[in-house]
Amino acid sequence: MTVKNLKFASIIVVILMTAVTTGSTQAYPEFLRVARVRYKAQNCMFCHTQPAGGEGWNERGTWLVEEKKRRNAEKVDVDWLQDYKLAVQQTPPARPAPQAGQTVRAAAYKAPDDLDFRAASIISEGVRLHAELFSLKSNAGKKLPTIIQAHGWGGTAAGFRWDSLQLARAGYLVINFDYRGWGESDSRMVLTKPAPDWNDTAQMREARTFTAEVKEVRGVVDPLEMTTDWFNAIHWAMGEPMVDTDHIGLRGSSYSGGHVIYVAARDPRIKAVVSQVGALDSRPRSNPLAGSVENQLNVAYQEATQRARGDSGYPAPFARVIGNLIGAPVRDHLFQYHPVEDAHRLTNTAALFIVAEKEELFDNKDHAKLGYERIPHQNKRYVEVPNITHYGIYTTERNRAIQLAIEWFDQYLKK
Numbered sequence: 222m223t224v225k226n227l228k229f230a231s232i233i234v235v236i237l238m239t240a241v242t243t244g245s246t247q248a249y250p251e252f253l254r255v256a257r258v259r260y261k262a263q264n265c266m267f268c269h270t271q272p273a274g275g276e277g278w279n280e281r282g283t284w285l286v287e288e289k290k291r292r293n294a295e296k297v298d299v300d301w302l303q304d305y306k307l308a309v310q311q312t313p314p315a316r317p318a319p320q321a322g323q324t325v326r327a328a329a330y331k332a333p334d335d336l337d338f339r340a341a342s343i344i345s346e347g348v349r350l351h352a353e354l355f356s357l358k359s360n361a362g363k364k365l366p367t368i369i370q371a372h373g374w375g376g377t378a379a380g381f382r383w384d385s386l387q388l389a390r391a392g393y394l395v396i397n398f399d400y401r402g403w404g405e406s407d408s409r410m411v412l413t414k415p416a417p418d419w420n421d422t423a424q425m426r427e428a429r430t431f432t433a434e435v436k437e438v439r440g441v442v443d444p445l446e447m448t449t450d451w452f453n454a455i456h457w458a459m460g461e462p463m464v465d466t467d468h469i470g471l472r473g474s475s476y477s478g479g480h481v482i483y484v485a486a487r488d489p490r491i492k493a494v495v496s497q498v499g500a501l502d503s504r505p506r507s508n509p510l511a512g513s514v515e516n517q518l519n520v521a522y523q524e525a526t527q528r529a530r531g532d533s534g535y536p537a538p539f540a541r542v543i544g545n546l547i548g549a550p551v552r553d554h555l556f557q558y559h560p561v562e563d564a565h566r567l568t569n570t571a572a573l574f575i576v577a578e579k580e581e582l583f584d585n586k587d588h589a590k591l592g593y594e595r596i597p598h599q600n601k602r603y604v605e606v607p608n609i610t611h612y613g614i615y616t617t618e619r620n621r622a623i624q625l626a627i628e629w630f631d632q633y634l635k636k
Contacts, residue, residue, distance in 0.1 A: 252297070252299050253265060253267075255299045256268075256299055256302065259299070259302070260299075260302055266279070267281065268281050268282035268285060269282055281302075283612070283616070284616055284617065285297045285301060285302075287609060287610065287612075287613050287616060287617055288301050288617065292608075293608070324377065324379040324380075325379065326379075326405060327340040327351065327353055327379075327405060328340070330379075330382070332355065332386070333386065335357060335358055335359075335390070336355055336356065336357060336358060336386060336389055336390070337354075337355070337356050337357070337358050337361060338353065338354065338355055339353075339354050340352065340353055340354075340405075341353075341354060341457075343398060343450075343453055343454055343457040344453065344457075345401060345449060345450045345453035345454075346401075346409075346446075346449060346453070348401045348406070348407050348408065348409055349406065349407040350398050350399060350400070350401060350406045350407075350450055350453070350454070351378065351398065351399045351404055351405035351406045352378070352396055352397065352398040352399075352454065352457070353378050353382070353385070353396070353397040353398070354394065354395065354396055354397075354461075355382075355385040355386060355388070355389040355394070355395040355397075356389050356393070356394045356395070356463065357389055357390060357392070360392065360394075360463075362463070363463065364463060364464070364465040365392065365393060365394040365463055365464070365465055366392070366393055366394070366465050366468035366469075366470070366630070366634035366635055367393060367394045367395070367396065367458060367461075367463075367464045367465060367468065367469050367470070368388050368393045368394070368395050368396070368469075368470045368471070368472055368630060368634075369395075369396045369398070369451075369454055369455060369458060369469065369470070369471050369472075370384070370385070370395070370396070370397055370471065370472040370473065370477075371397065371398050371399070371400065371447075371450070371451065371454070371473065371477050371480070372474060372475075372477060373473065373474050373475030373476035373477040373478065373500075374442055374475055374476040374500075374546050374547070374548060375442075375539075375546055375547030375548045376474070376475070376477075377399050377403055377404030377405075378397040378398055378399045378404050378405070379404065381397050381474075382397070383619075384472075384619075384623050384626075385397055387623045387627065388472075388623070388626070388627065388630075391627045391630075391631070392635070393630065393634075394461075394463050394464060396454065396458055396461075398450070398454050400446070400447050400450050401438075401446060401450060402437065402438050402439040402440060402441060402538075403439070403440065403548075408437035408438050408439045409437075409438045409446070410435040410436065410437060410438070411435060411436055411438060411534065411535070412433055412434070412435055413434045413435060413436050414433070414434050416431065416433060417429075417431055436534070437538075438535050439538040439539070440537075440538030440539035440540070440547070440548050440549075441535050441536050441538065441548060441549060441550070441551060442476070442546075442548040442549065442550040442551070443550070443551040443554050444476070444479075444480070444483075444503060444550075444554060444555065444557075444558035445551075445554045445557065445558065447476075447477070447480055448480050448483050448484055448558075451471070451480055451481075451483075451484045452484060452487075452488065455469070455484070455488060455490065455491070459490075466490070467492075468492055468634040468635070468636075469490055469491055469492060469634075470491065470492060470493040470494060470495070470630050470633070470634050471484060471485060471491055471493075471494045471495070472494070472495040472497070472626055473494075473495070473496055473497065473499065474497040474498060474499070474614070474615075475497070475498050475499065475500060475611070476499075476500050477499075478496035478497050478498060478499020478500060478501070478574075478589070479496070479499050479500050479501040479502070479503075479558075479560045479561075479588070480560070481494040481495070481496055481499075482494065482496055482499070482501060482560040482561075482563060482564055482567070482572070482592055483558070483560035483563055485567055485570045485572075486560065486563035486564070486566035486567055486570075487563075487566075489569065491570050492569075492570060492571065492633055492634055493570060493571040493572070493573075493629060493630055493632075493633035493634055494567075494570055494571070494572050494573070495572075495573045495575070495625075495626045495629055495630070496572065496573070496574050496575070496589060496592070497575045497614060497622055497626070498575065498576060498577050498580065498589075498611050498614050499574065499576075499588060499589050499592075500582070500583055500588055501559070501560045501561035501564075501587075501588040501589060501591070501592045502559045502560070502561045502562075502583075502587060502588055503555035503556065503558045503559060504555070504556055504559050505517040505518060505556070506587075507559075507561075507583065507584075507587045507588065508555070508583065509583070509584075510543055510544045510546075510582055510583065511543045511555075517552070520552060521552035521553045521555070521556065522553065524552055524553070525552070525553040535551070536549030536550070536551075537549065544582070560592070561587070561588060561591050561592045561595070564591075564592040564593070564595040564596050565595045565596065565597055567596050567597075567598075568597060568598065570600075571600040571601065571629070571632070571633040572592075572593070572596055572600070572601045572602075573601070573602045573604070573625065573626070573629040574589040574590075574592065574593045574601075574602070574603045574604065575604045575606065575614070575622055575625055575626075576589045576590070576603070576604070576605050576606065577605075577606055577609045577610055577611050577613055577614060578605050578606060578607045578608060578609060579608065579609060579610045580610065580611055581610045581611055582611050585605075589603070590603065600633070602629070604625060606618050606621065606622070
């Protein structure tokens with residue numbers, strides 16, 4: 222190709238690229254024009270994740286999509302952005318990603334002046350869990366009804382700080398914690414090389430101390446380990462001076478909305494639970510987001526066999542293998558986790574289920590609704606929040622969700 226032809230070809234490429242970019246951007250010309258004038262938008266990234274717009278929305282864009290559904294409107298109206306500004310002022314961002322550096326660590330976090338805040342360590346099967354405690358300064362030294370909470374699939378304690386502030390201002394001691402391998406908690410360790418051999422048979426009966434090379438298990442979703450962490454958080458709370466041990470409640474959201482049912486069914490010390498947009502069954506038939514039943518079974522058992530034989534380790538940290546959820550699961554453990562089957566055991570625990578009307582990750586009738594129906598007493602409530610999908614509970618309806626939780630805990634933990 223001659224220099225002249227090369228230059229001509231380069232010009233054609235530039236023109237084509239410009240045309241593609243311009244065409245994509247022009248998909249929303251009027252919206253963008255008004256947003257530039259009224260809200261100082263620079264380009265489509267005001268609402269989208271790409272300068273040319275298209276699929277993929279940032280937090281503002283996601284809010285607009287949810288608002289369109291809530292209003293049952295044919296298209297998004299740029300004037301709604303004024304309501305978005307108000308919503309952001311009232312409701313802080315939810316579901317911070319668990320990767321280090323994306324949230325304020327506890328050591329740097331400053332709670333409002335009316336609240337006491339401190340970090341603590343919980344030991345769960347030898348692993349240090351990070352916990353955060355919130356309470357009103359005016360309640361210092363008092364025994365308080367206590368709410369223990371942890372986030373769901375891919376979430377961390379930092380994502381529940383705003384919720385903790387509201388619960389603490391309602392008169393509760395609030396304990397947030399991170400699961401092992403998530404947030405600011407330590408991780409379970411696995412040996413990367415064989416342990417040293419024993420010198421004699423007598424040494425086999427001793428617990429040795431030795432130096433080893435290990436690898437952390439981080440950013441992996443294992444419901445059996447997560448629920449064990451919940452039990453140990455409760456055990457830890459029982460020794461905390463400000464905890465009223467006769468008035469303890471649990472609050473979970475999304476995947477942990479199932480954890481609180483699982484745990485309360487096995488710990489009679491729990492007086493009330495709030496399960497918010499909860500997933501109560503991880504078996505294949507109730508987990509369509511993970512693929513067909515046959516494929517889930519094949520992949521899970523293949524991975525389990527490879528781990529058991531030492532041919533592979535745990536999933537990569539914070540991998541996205543099921544939809545856009547952060548954290549790959551230990552799949553065979555999912556099959557052993559179905560708290561919907563435990564709901565009938567909540568004989569003395571008051572249970573509130575809050576669900577999204579347009580839940581898209583699973584079918585509510587197989588999860589919260591079925592769990593609610595199986596609880597054998599009347600100290601239960603099922604609330605369907607209209608016109609929102611799963612993540613709407615963390616944005617437009619977050620205030621409503623926390624108010625429902627406070628009212629429920631007030632009814633059953635302040636008697």
